[in-house]
Structure formats: C-alpha cells, structure tokens
Amino acid sequence: MTTNLSFILKGSAAQAFRGLTKVLTKAKATAEAAGTAEESYLGARLFPDMSDLKWQVQMITEFAVRGAARMNGTAPDALPNMPMEGDTFDALIARIAECAETIAATDDAAIDGNADLKISMPVGPEQTMELDGQTYVLSFFLPNLFFHVTTAYNLLRMQGVAIGKRDYMGL
Template sequence: MTITLSETFKGATAQAFRGLTNVLKKAKAEAEKTGAPEAAYLDHRLFPDMNDMKWQVQMITEFAVRGAARMTGVATEDLPNLPMEGDTFDALIERIESCGETFAKADDTVIDGNADMKISMPVGPEQTMELDGKTYVMSFYLPNLFFHVTTAYNMARTQGVPVGKRDFMGM
C-alpha cells in the first residue's frame, strides 16, 4: 500500500486542527470555570519574545490555506491572505473549522501531481527558499504545522488547562 502526498498533507492537517480545536474548547471551559477572561489565555506567551496563543492559531490556519493553495499550483502573488482575526475562543474555533474546510477542498490529484513542482517562497527579508512539492510538505509545512499547534497546546498547559496527549492528537 502506498500513502500519497495528499493523504499525508491533508490527513495530518485535519488531525492537527482537531487537536487544536480540542485545546481551545478545553481552554474556554477552564476560563468559564475559573471566571478568568478569555484574553488571559489567548494573550498568553511562553516567553516575552514569542507570539501569543491567538496568533499561533491565526498564523497556522492561514499557513494551511496558503499551503493548500501552493500545492495546487496557485502562484505566489495570488496566494490567499487571511486577516489575523479572532479574539475569542469561539472566533478562533470557527476560523479553524472554516480554514479546515477550505484546505480539505484542495484537489488530491493535483497535490499528488505537484510532488516535483518547484515552490519558491519568501522566508525573510529579501530571502527565498526553493523546494519541490514533496519536500515542501514533508520538511517545511508539516514541521511548521506541528510547531504552532504544539506551542498553542503548551500555552494552554502552562495556564493550567487540563489537556493531554489525546486532546493534542485530535482524538
């Protein structure tokens, strides 16, 4: 049995989004239980120079939508740009669901056919990275996806939210 690039790309993203949603739902419940404002959780940072929890969600959802667009051949200048919005748990959960639906619509056949496609993307001021489609998914996209979802999970944990591995894993 062969696992396709699209199965890996889309399956891992769907699972990570389920886990991220679990974390946010439990954080919302904890805020309600303790009477803490949602901002106490959503504005939390692990370290002063890191972005907060809400940014982690906003960024990774836009990254997923842009990743799906890249893998279906959308030109860099035509990639979707999502506003960095969502200041409540409900708004962020809705954003994950909406971006997940957009991501899921990406054509599997096109993704699989673009494994050797050259992708050029900005990675800093006047810096670009060139990758083929397979390397983009396996060595750039997936590590970034898991980094930001894990960071949001860790932010919830440090705030006392009772989340565990099954929550993170989207189970």
C-alpha cells in the same frame, strides 16, 4: 504501497486542527469555570519575544490554507491572505473549522501531481526558499504545522488547562 502527498498534507492538517479545536474548547470551558477573561489565555506567551496563543492559531490556519493552495498549483501572487483575526475562543475555533474545510476541498490529484513543482516562498526579509512539492510538504509544511499547534498546546498547559496528549491528537 505509496502514500500520496494529498493524504499526508490533508490528513495531518485535519488531525492537527481537530486537536487544536479540542484544546481551545477545553480552554474556553476552563476560563468560563474560573471566571477568567479569555484574553489572559489568548495573550499568553512562553517567552516575551514569542508570539501569543491567539497569533499561533491565526498564523497556522493561514499557513495551512496557503500550503494547500501552493500544492494545488496556485501562483504565489494569488495565494489566499487571511487577516490575523479572531480575538475569542469561539472566533478562533470558527476560523479553524473554515480553514479545515478549505484544505479538505483541495484537489487531491493536483496535490499529488505537484510533487516536483518548484515552490519559491519568502522566509525572511529579502530571503526566499525554493523547494520541490514533496520536500515542501514533508520538510517544511509538516514541521511548521506541528510546531505551532504544539506551541498553542503548551501555552494552554502552562495556563493550567487540563489537556493531555489525546486532546492534542484530536482523539
């Protein structure tokens, strides 16, 4: 049995976004019940030099949309740019839903047909990385997706939000 890259990319993004939506929804309810400002959750950081919860969600949604576009064959200068917006739980949850729909609509055949596509992307100041499509999905896209979703989960657990593995998994 062969597993297609589209199944991996789209399925993993969908599950990660379900989990992210679930933990943010529970965090919103926790904040409301405690009478705590959302910003105290959304501005949380694991360490001073790390980005906050809000940024984790903003970044991973843009990253996932751009990743699907890359695998769809979109030229680097035509990749979608999403402003780093969303200052409330509701806005971030809406952003996740919009991005999930965009990724779900990406053409499976294009993704699957681009396993050998050479993808060149910036990875730092004056640095680029070149990967083929399959390596990009399996060794760059997936680790980044789960790193930032896990970081968001950990930030909420650190704040005392009652979430667990089933929430993270989007179950």
